[in-house]
Amino acid sequence: MANPGDTVEVVTKDKTFSGTLMPNEETDAVVLKLDSGYNMGIAKEKITSVKTVGARKEHTETFEKVVSKKGLPTIAILHTGGTIASKVDYETGGVVAKFSVEDMLAMVPELRDIANIETELVANMMSEDMLIEDYKKISDAVRKYAEQKVQGVIIGHGTDTLAYTAAALAFVFEKINIPVIIVGAQRSPDRASTDATMNLICAAEFIAKTDFTGVAICMHNSVNDDECAILPATKTRKMHTSRRDAFKAINDTPLALVNYKTKDINYLKQDYGRKTEDDTLIVKDRFEKDTGLLKVHPVMKNRLYEFFAGHYKGFVLEGTGLGHAPTNLGEENLKNHATLKKYIAEGGFVAVTSQCLFGGVHPSVYVNLRRLSSIGCLYCNDMLPETALIKLSWLLGNYKDPEQIKRLMVTNLRGEINEREVLDDYGLG
Numbered sequence: 160m161a162n163p164g165d166t167v168e169v170v171t172k173d174k175t176f177s178g179t180l181m182p183n184e185e186t187d188a189v190v191l192k193l194d195s196g197y198n199m200g201i202a203k204e205k206i207t208s209v210k211t212v213g214a215r216k217e218h219t220e221t222f223e224k225v226v227s228k229k230g231l232p233t234i235a236i237l238h239t240g241g242t243i244a245s246k247v248d249y250e251t252g253g254v255v256a257k258f259s260v261e262d263m264l265a266m267v268p269e270l271r272d273i274a275n276i277e278t279e280l281v282a283n284m285m286s287e288d289m290l291i292e293d294y295k296k297i298s299d300a301v302r303k304y305a306e307q308k309v310q311g312v313i314i315g316h317g318t319d320t321l322a323y324t325a326a327a328l329a330f331v332f333e334k335i336n337i338p339v340i341i342v343g344a345q346r347s348p349d350r351a352s353t354d355a356t357m358n359l360i361c362a363a364e365f366i367a368k369t370d371f372t373g374v375a376i377c378m379h380n381s382v383n384d385d386e387c388a389i390l391p392a393t394k395t396r397k398m399h400t401s402r403r404d405a406f407k408a409i410n411d412t413p414l415a416l417v418n419y420k421t422k423d424i425n426y427l428k429q430d431y432g433r434k435t436e437d438d439t440l441i442v443k444d445r446f447e448k449d450t451g452l453l454k455v456h457p458v459m460k461n462r463l464y465e466f467f468a469g470h471y472k473g474f475v476l477e478g479t480g481l482g483h484a485p486t487n488l489g490e491e492n493l494k495n496h497a498t499l500k501k502y503i504a505e506g507g508f509v510a511v512t513s514q515c516l517f518g519g520v521h522p523s524v525y526v527n528l529r530r531l532s533s534i535g536c537l538y539c540n541d542m543l544p545e546t547a548l549i550k551l552s553w554l555l556g557n558y559k560d561p562e563q564i565k566r567l568m569v570t571n572l573r574g575e576i577n578e579r580e581v582l583d584d585y586g587l588g
Contacts, residue, residue, distance in 0.1 A: 164215030167191070169201055170208045176201060177212070227275045232310035232367050234274040236263060236359075237300050239293070239316050239324075240284040267356050273363045274310065286317025286324075291446045291552065294327040298444050301328065301339055305440055311338040311366030313359065318343035318405065321376065322395050326549040327446070329374040329392035329573040334441035336434055338366050339374045340389070345403050354379050354403040361387035361417040368424055371414065372432040373573075379403040380416055388413040393546045393575035396516065409516050410541045410577055445556035447472055452548045454514065455484045461494035468498055473508030473551050476536065477544045482511040482520030487527045496530060503535040506561065510537045510551050510568055512544040519577075537568050540576045550575060 161167045163182045168175055169189055178191030181198060188200035189209065227233075263270065263278055270276055281300045282293055301312050316324055321343045328339060340362045344355035362377040376395050380388040381404050394411035416425045451474035453467050467474050478484050486496035503509055511531065513520045519541035522532035532538060539547050550572075554564045571578065 166213035235304040286320040325392040330553040378406040447555035450552040464498040468502035500534040
């Protein structure tokens with residue numbers, strides 16, 4: 160009888176499949192991990208035989224002691240979960256996280272020649288489970304290593320909410336004199352097509368060589384293993400569920416491209432924060448949990464507006480086009496307008512962005528826009544909806560004066576708003 164971890168041949172009427180047997184209790188199938196790194200499920204009723212051709216090899220990892228190398232900078236790698244630092248576990252069929260320096264250097268030995276590495280486990284969760292309180296845990300760890308004057312910090316993060324965390328840290332660190340680079344992986348390190356190794360190496364190369372300070376993202380620039388993009392923290396969005404180049408700058412360009420083979424850095428922008436002799440940290444790390452994001456859509460009921468108005472101190476209205484919402488014609492729509500007007504008059508905050516992503520909203524082109532603007536809705540130009548949510552939560556957490564919050568919400572603080580419209584083909588490749 161074959162056991163998980165054994166190498167097996169699964170014979171069906173049409174074909175024979177070879178691979179490593181994986182545990183599977185969720186479906187009525189035999190699951191194999193193929194040599195390509197991909198998992199494959201074969202319905203049991205189609206199987207004529209299963210033959211064990213190799214027993215599972217028990218492997219105990221042993222590591223040589225890590226010794227710091229003179230002349231190399233020190234980079235701290237913080238782990239928050241996700242697939243960036245994980246490998247397959249044949250007992251469970253899933254991936255397990257590996258967090259120690261020894262684990263990291265065993266997985267990515269190239270890091271030894273780039274920097275001396277320190278690691279710390281900050282959290283271990285899927286990124287969709289991340290709470291707003293976790294931003295402070297991460298920023299506290301970044302602050303600690305910044306005060307130790309490391310060359311920079313890499314944060315391993317699950318990709319689904321990576322852009323939210325990047326925006327949050329960008330606002331938290333009003334002043335920081337090191338690069339903080341957030342790295343994810345679309346495909347886990349046990350797969351042949353993993354992007355984890357290249358993303359980590361390019362992030363480390365960038366930190367070791369750059370004069371950039373602040374928060375950015377490092378991910379594949381294309382589906383090829385040729386270069387990684389250093390992406391702006393407040394202008395980046397995950398645009399594909401599974402491609403390795405899922406992250407794209409919206410209404411912006413990458414700061415730089417890091418060539419994986421040559422390790423050369425090609426800067427695409429010159430207007431970025433640079434290192435100085437001043438290591439002063441300015442940190443504003445409070446967030447307001449009662450903040451929401453409401454996506455406008457046809458046939459919206461007024462009770463949805465009333466719910467947001469009754470439960471949140473502020474929310475982002477992700478409008479259509481230039482920032483429209485159903486608030487003009489029809490009884491239900493007029494109720495929406497009245498609800499928003501009352502909510503804002505009583506101290507609520509409504510920030511308006513667009514579902515279009517590319518381009519920006521405008522408070523006065525059409526009558527509906529002017530009706531919303533006249534009651535106090537805050538039009539956020541070309542700010543991404545997710546960034547607007549994080550920014551509003553951060554402003555409500557750190558500032559008390561309503562007029563100051565309103566002014567700062569529509570003011571560019573961390574590159575989240577372009578002063579003028581960006582003309583490009585908005586192609587995503």
